Amino acid sequence: MEKYDRKKFIRKSGGVLAATALVPGVVFSKGALGTANTLNIALVGCRSMGFWILNHALNQPDVVCAALCDVDQNVLERRAGEIEKNFGQKPRLFSDYRKLLEEKDIDAVIIGTPDHWHCLIAVDAMAAGKHVYVEKPMAKTVAECEIMVKASHKYGKKVQVGQQQRSRAHWGEIVKMVQDGKFGKIRTIKTWGNFGYGLGPEKRPDASVPEGVDYNMWLGPSPERPFNPSRFHGSWRFFWDYGGGLLTDWGAHLLDIPLWAMGIDGPPKSVSTVGGIFSGENRDLDMADTQTVIYEFEDFNMTWDHAGGLGVGPYDRNYGVAFVGNNGTAVVNRQGWQIYPEYDGDTPKIEPEKFVWESGDEGHFDHVANFINAIREGETLNCPVEAGNMAAFYSNIGNIAYRSGSTLKWNESGNLIDAGKFSEFITPEYRSPWKLPVI
Ligand SMILES: NC(=O)c1ccc[n+]([C@@H]2O[C@H](COP(=O)([O-])OP(=O)(O)OC[C@H]3O[C@@H](n4cnc5c(N)ncnc54)[C@H](O)[C@@H]3O)[C@@H](O)[C@H]2O)c1
Incomplete structure (x- = not known):
């Protein structure tokens, strides 16, 4: 069995790794x-x-x-x-x-x-x-x-x-291994994010707008309401008017990896979810602090799971992505990746390997460099709008399933069935005078 050669991979890889x-x-x-x-x-x-x-x-x-x-x-x-x-x-x-x-x-x-x-x-x-x-x-x-x-x-x-x-090499390495079939047939992909801040902010009363803040401009296209410090800087992400909670905050990062690896550029067959506010803490948030989302595909499953306030997760990691294949499981997060082999008797089907990203920027610097090189020299963008759209789409539809209390299903042409039922979540109503752009 050929041992995976990280240096060789980096040498051979163009495109996504070029910026690194x-x-x-x-x-x-x-x-x-x-x-x-x-x-x-x-x-x-x-x-x-x-x-x-x-x-x-x-x-x-x-x-x-x-x-x-x-x-x-x-x-x-x-x-x-x-x-x-x-x-x-x-x-x-x-x-x-x-x-x-x-x-x-x-x-x-x-x-x-x-x-x-x-x-x-x-x-x-x-x-x-x-x-x-x-x-x-x-x-x-x-x-x-x-x-x-x-x-x-x-x-x-x-x-x-x-x-x-997309600009940090070790994520691309796992994506390539999946695509090369190293783990055999991928049967399930798990993504998860358990973070302390995912409990949401504390409940606080409405207050006067802090000096120096143009609150009307902060609200912009979202509905008018009195100022509340829990809905403002940093913690706005826990309110539907401004964000999508852990599922969009971290889902956009982590769901992106299987979408990239599996070459997914359209909707799943269906998306369903269970969850609620189960932590018992008296917090202020619109979305579930505990949630599991199931994305159905033809011949594999994908899940998202979060539990705000917790710091422990599967494979001893509080967040990550696991590709579960017939030959073994690959787990990856910002700290590196690890391969857990399946066994034929005592013989591992693939090498148990580990790569630890010990220090350094998590990819921001190279991602920005790639953007600037794309402007100056026409370098290929590592995360163009199509990739941003897919990651946001999969995060957003999990939230739509939660908010509507329904399973969303797509037909074979990729059209959402009963789309009208979900339109209020799909298309936002902008507060006047702001208008949803028409292109
Ligand atoms: N890539 C990552 O790893 C990563 C990490 C954290 C946050 N983010 C993303 O970054 C974005 C910002 O998140 P944050 O945590 O920095 O938020 P934040 O609340 O800390 O900062 C947002 C800033 O935007 C300002 N603002 C609001 N409306 C404005 C407007 N109309 N014009 C000008 N300024 C306006 C606010 O006053 C505030 O200073 C979010 O989309 C978040 O998801 C990405």
């Missing part, structure tokens, strides 16, 4: 500002993830932070100060992204807002001629994702979705 030739975490010295090669980048939504993506971008050669935008002045000023201190750059500051998009010299926009804004800002940015790095999930509804795919084709802009695993 850049060493993660290396800080490049910056070229002179304003050279012909300068890429002007802007960030909309500066508090957390978007800002770290921006930092990775500014650590690439000749990338300049042209502008920052946030509806919270406190965040905006703090982040502007950090950019000046760490990079010696003074970005223009905006509280309305539409004004930022009018700036002609901006080449690309990073979108680090909550999910309910992704579609609108991404489409407006593309229409304004900007390339887009949009965080995952690509959007919080099926219809918005489809609009983003259409927009990327219409405007011909580069759109990278923030599923950074």
Whole structure:
């Protein structure tokens, strides 16, 4: 039995691994500002993830932070100060992204807002001629994702979705092993994510809007309601108006891997789910803190499972993906991968192997590098809109099954049966004056 040769794999792999030739975490010295090669980048939504993506971008050669935008002045000023201190750059500051998009010299926009804004800002940015790095999930509804795919084709802009695993080599290694048949016929794929924060925020009373926050602009297309700190920075993801809970937060990352490995580019035969708020904690969240989703395919099963508040999970990992095949099971997460063989008597059908990713960036740096190389040199994007769309789709339909209390089924042509029954979850109603983009 041939032993799996990691070095050989990396040498042989093109495409998805090409960007990993850049060493993660290396800080490049910056070229002179304003050279012909300068890429002007802007960030909309500066508090957390978007800002770290921006930092990775500014650590690439000749990338300049042209502008920052946030509806919270406190965040905006703090982040502007950090950019000046760490990079010696003074970005223009905006509280309305539409004004930022009018700036002609901006080449690309990073979108680090909550999910309910992704579609609108991404489409407006593309229409304004900007390339887009949009965080995952690509959007919080099926219809918005489809609009983003259409927009990327219409405007011909580069759109990278923030599923950074696609740029971290060891995930691609497992994908290739699955595709090469190393594990034999894949019969079940398990994905799961148990995280402490998945309990949702504490229940808190409505409050006055913090000073410096344009709350109306934070809400944007989502329904009007009084300000509540539990529904705001960071914890918005536990409310249907803004996000999709653990299933979209982590499902967009982890369901992406089997979709990639199995080459899935359409709906399953069906999706069903069970779950509820079972933790017993008095928390504020719309979705289930404990949930299992079953995706039915012709000749294999796929599941998603989460239990917010817990830190233990299958195969001794609190989150991950397991490909279960006739020859063995491959388990992968950000820490590495492990292969558990099946046995013929005492003989393992495949080598028990393990790869531990001991340190370094989880893929963000290379993912951003790939985006910038795609803009500059036409490098293939590791996570284009089609891949972002599929991962968001599988996350979103699990939530639709939960919210509707129904099993969703697709016919052989890939059309959702009784689609009208689910339309309120598929297509969001935007609060006036915001309008769902029409492409
Ligand atoms: N790729 C990853 O591993 C990863 C990790 C964490 C979060 N994310 C994604 O990043 C996105 C942001 O999540 P977060 O945890 O950083 O959220 P956050 O709440 O910490 O930050 C969001 C920021 O966006 C700002 N904002 C809201 N509406 C805005 C608007 N219309 N214009 C400008 N700014 C606006 C908020 O004021 C806030 O500063 C989400 O889509 C999330 O799913 C990805």
